[in-house]
Amino acid sequence: MSPSARSFLLHLGVIAGLFVLCFTLSDYHQGNLARIMVLATYAIGYNVLFGYTGLLSLGHAMFFAAGMYGLGLAMQYGGMSPVPAFAVGILTAAVLSVVVGVLALRTIGVAFMIVTLMFAQSVFLIILYFGTWTRGDEGFVIPQAARQVLGMDLTDPLIRYLAALLLFSSALLITARMMQVRFGRVLIAVRENEERTQMLGYDVFRHKFLAVLISGSISGAAGAAYGLLFGYVGATFASVQYSIFPLLWVLLGGAGTTIGPLVGAVFMFYLIDYSSGFTNAYMLIAGLALVLLVLFARAGIMGEVRRRWAPWLP
Incomplete structure (x- = not known):
């Protein structure tokens, strides 16, 4: 069986x-x-930038918050239904991604990290x-x-x-496919x-x-979904800790692996959940x-599995 078939x-x-x-x-x-899957989607967006492209962002919470507030404000003050508001959330994160991409990509290395952190702090302060x-x-x-889509109640578990x-x-499927085509290989x-x-002739800045655009849009979709499914929008989700979380999930699960973000999110979520039951020093x-x-x-975790036992692992 071919690696692509195994991956599928x-x-x-x-x-x-x-x-x-x-x-x-x-x-x-x-x-x-359900909460973990939304957060894992956020980590998938982060993985596109960090795991596959090698760009370390310390301000990814701004995209998550942009999606969340784009949806929340559209519903709260614009009177929009969930589906158009969800699209507004993704569009808000995409527009912010364009601005950040144009400006932050003029820097490299540590400077890129600092610029993304400053952008995120600016969004938080705004x-x-x-x-x-x-x-x-x-x-x-x-x-x-307000959380009804096509007659379905999104508050139902x-x-x-x-x-x-x-x-x-x-x-998951979009990023998995993206890594199989030339764009992902680049x-x-x-x-x-x-x-x-x-x-070799590739336009590195364009890629x-x-x-940044794809990563920010996926993260924004996760933020919009979080607000819609769990019914809360708050500034906490734009704070520094929510920029650090996806980095931890991706590092734990395996940077540059398609299912690593899910594994990392599950591991960290339940580690904190269980340890907080018997100590306040769960962090x-x-x-x-x-x-x-x-x-x-x-x-x-998945990176080691790929290195030791399953080299075909995507």
Whole structure:
């Protein structure tokens, strides 16, 4: 069986497994997994930029928050229904991605990290400054009555889970396919050796710009979905910690692997969930786990699986 066929079957298997879990998990874990799938979609967007293109962003929360506030404000003040508001959320994140891409990609290395962090902090401060509409740290709730799509109630746990699965599956399959075509191969080449890629005649800036755009749009879709499915929009999601989270998930799961973001998000979510049950220092335990993985599994969980046992793993 060819690597591409194995990859296709793997992705279908992951999606099918998540679908089956919907009907076998308890209500508590079903709700957790719905949240994890939305956050894993956010991590997939981050993985496009960091894992495949090699651009380390410290401000990705701005795209997640742009999608969330684009949807939330459109519904709260524009009276839009969920589907058009969701499109507004993605468009808001895409526009922000264009601005950040044009300006931040003029820098490289550490400077790129700092510029993205400054952009994210600017977005966070803008949200706080316009607190009259955004409600700042307090945030605002999207009413249950407004969260209806084609007669389906997105507050229903089963519908919410299936909607999160649809979002995650779309992001997973799109990025998996993207890495199989020439565009994705060029992104990997940029990550491995940017100068040589440019010498071969590829427009490196154009590819990096498109990577920022795709990454920001996927992350924005995750933010819009989070606001819609869980009914809350707040400035917390634009803070620094929500820029660090996707980096941790991708590093833990395996940067540059298609299912690494999901594995990392599941691992970190439940590690924090269980450890917080018996200590307030749960982030210390999470940090310890990250240090151990960096020491003994530098490529992340799925990265190590690919290196040791399954070189065909996408």
